[in-house]
Amino acid sequence: MDLKRYALIKAATNVISGFSMVTLIILGVAYMSFDNAFVFQDVKIEIVNNPIKKHDDINFTMIGSKKHECASTQVYGIAYSDDGHMHRLDTFTKQYTRNTRPGEPIPNQWSMAVPDDMIAGGEYRVSMTGDFICNYLIFQKEKSQTYDNILLVVDPR
Amino acid sequence: MVKLVPNKPQYNISSQYNKYCMIEDRQYLIAAQVERWDLFARLTPTAFLLTSLVLILFDIIDFETAFYVGLVGFATTAVVWWWWAIITIKHLVITLNRASKNLNEVSREIVRATQEIEALKNGS
Numbered sequence: 001m002d003l004k005r006y007a008l009i010k011a012a013t014n015v016i017s018g019f020s021m022v023t024l025i026i027l028g029v030a031y032m033s034f035d036n037a038f039v040f041q042d043v044k045i046e047i048v049n050n051p052i053k054k055h056d057d058i059n060f061t062m063i064g065s066k067k068h069e070c071a072s073t074q075v076y077g078i079a080y081s082d083d084g085h086m087h088r089l090d091t092f093t094k095q096y097t098r099n100t101r102p103g104e105p106i107p108n109q110w111s112m113a114v115p116d117d118m119i120a121g122g123e124y125r126v127s128m129t130g131d132f133i134c135n136y137l138i139f140q141k142e143k144s145q146t147y148d149n150i151l152l153v154v155d156p157r
Numbered sequence: 158m159v160k161l162v163p164n165k166p167q168y169n170i171s172s173q174y175n176k177y178c179m180i181e182d183r184q185y186l187i188a189a190q191v192e193r194w195d196l197f198a199r200l201t202p203t204a205f206l207l208t209s210l211v212l213i214l215f216d217i218i219d220f221e222t223a224f225y226v227g228l229v230g231f232a233t234t235a236v237v238w239w240w241w242a243i244i245t246i247k248h249l250v251i252t253l254n255r256a257s258k259n260l261n262e263v264s265r266e267i268v269r270a271t272q273e274i275e276a277l278k279n280g281s
Contacts, residue, residue, distance in 0.1 A: 013199040020202035024227060031224050139220050 027138075034136040039145045040064035042105060045128055051153035057093045057111040058152065060128070066102040070134040070143065077112065079124040079152055087115045089126065114154060121156035125149050184252070187245055194238070205230065 001009075043064030052058055075096070077089035094111035118124075129146045209223040218226075 010199070013203075017199045017202050020206045024202055024206055028224060028227065031220060035221075035224075141220075 030137055031139055034068065034134070034139050035141065037067045039070045039130065039132050039134065039143050040066055043147060045147045045150055047126070047150055047152050050151065051155050052114055053155055054157060057113055058089065059109065059111050061107065061109045062096075063105050063107045065105045066100065068134045068136045069102055070132040071099050072130050072132050074131040075128070077126050077128045079115075079118070079126045081122060081124050087118055087124070089115060114157070118154050119157040121154040124152040124154065126152045183248060187248065190241065190245075
């Protein structure tokens, strides 16, 4: 191989290597940003019909914005009573709007049935958890986000 | 292929120039290391990018694994390069000082020789 050809190959590999390095850095930074981002930002969840009467469902309302495209795979709540009992809320009587668009605050609401084992009623603290599959550029990741300490007051059944 | 590093010089180890031979050997070693770093810098990013893309495409690894492997590789390279650079710079500074000292000695010898010649001329 003569010197000119060697210099050409060296220059070409330098350029390719440079572009590869830039691509790796951009993808690395983008992945870190995507990995560390929460599903919802500026999020607020409330129960709007406290106390829950005997035949009513629990009505939730939520507002928040998503940074990335995220689709929920599972949403459930856990109600913690003052005496340490846990009650799982996962029976939707009214569904929430799925796959809301990212970038702007979107109001959402849903209703859940009062669990059968909440016959005593009383005050509860609800944690709502959502599992999501999020997409950004070429990345895809499963994420989970929990919103704690939502006050739930249930009348005795 | 064109070699930028010159062929390793052959020395008589038992000669009085052992010290200088070792310095030459070290310089040869540094030149070879620089060429290896150059090759590493030109090939590794592209090789890593292509390998990761292929492995992710065939679902053998996920993005997270590729990211952490890249991060560990990047950090290891940075640390190794840093120490190599420090050791090499130290060696180069020592070599430069030695060369400078030798040049000063030669300069002083020339001045002394000139003075002696002048004295001889004046005496005759």
